[in-house]
Amino acid sequence: MSGGGAGASRSDARRNRALVLQAARSAFAEGGLVVTLEEIARRAGVGAGTVHRHFPSKERLFAAAVTDRIRLFADTAQDLSDVTEPGEVFFRFFASVARLATENRAVGEALETPELSAAGGAAGAGREFVAAFEVLLRRAQEAGAVRGDVVIEDVRTLLVGCLAMERRRVAAGDTTGVPGRMTALARDALRPGRTVTELPSAPRRRNSVECGVCGAPVAVARTGRPARYCGGACRQKAHRARRARAQGRNADAASAGRQRP
Template structure:
């Protein structure tokens, strides 16, 4: 049996919170490639303080994306029982598209295997199945297709200096998911 974790002192809690806030911003701007020293500087702490809380950059990234993906799962589940399945599906896609366009680490987060990503796939699968049953989305589209399309959309949006590119690509993606008339 593992010993219970001791609660952090107030100053250590504040440092941890500052590190997480700085990491959220840095990963959102630059993705996983951001140097840990940059995160420490943003948080106003030394690299040693970051390492006391997070032994590796991967551990810090995992903490940040866990919160980000948990929020996406919650949002998807909130749409699951909407009276209009098509509108709910496309509202979630718009949310995911905006999140991914604004935060570079969203595509990285969607690529990290594990139970949380499985939860996100399952939550999106519910939205997709309901939208397909309502005739709002092509029947042949799979959850894996959606994640591949979104990762591509995020990559294209982040490689461009055109601020409208993500919205245009999301519109084309959404239109392409609808059944032909």
């Protein structure tokens, strides 16, 4: 009898935890972290004490509620890491994350303030998301679709800015009827052909070497000539850029020669 009672108790506990988590996902998606545990308990149909037994703090419950969505972002980015059109895939993924995070306030707040989701499995999911997103960025840069002086922290900051702009656009009563308009404008800053300003270089660490094309760290050789680029792709890009500049100078010189009396 006691074994059956214990099993039923564990089953009830699992059911209550699932109810709380489901209610939390819905509530946080609508209102973000300002939603109270009492409101979540009401939606779940359980007492506040039940919520506290499963999740000692609202921050832990918040982290549990956003873990699945952040992990889905990470898994999607990993699945896209070997596509044949890395540039367009990168921009589409950026726009999709911005749209979903704008619609889901909990995910948006987790991306804006990573420490909110630093508990439990959410912390690992967040690291996986950033690492997978960085792979998409690197591949897009290697394909020449994203400017080479951008790093993953720039992309994350721009993404957070898109969330704020999209919310402001909606709150202000957007009249364009084009969802994601601000995100599309922001993404253009990442395209090499639209570059209007040169990003200031981050301070270099002592004894560090950065790729002359994409800025990625370059392994320092113990002997021989110091490396200037992180790999063959960037070396070829630099070679093509030097050749194009030389051809441009030759063309200018030839044009000037023809114009002399």
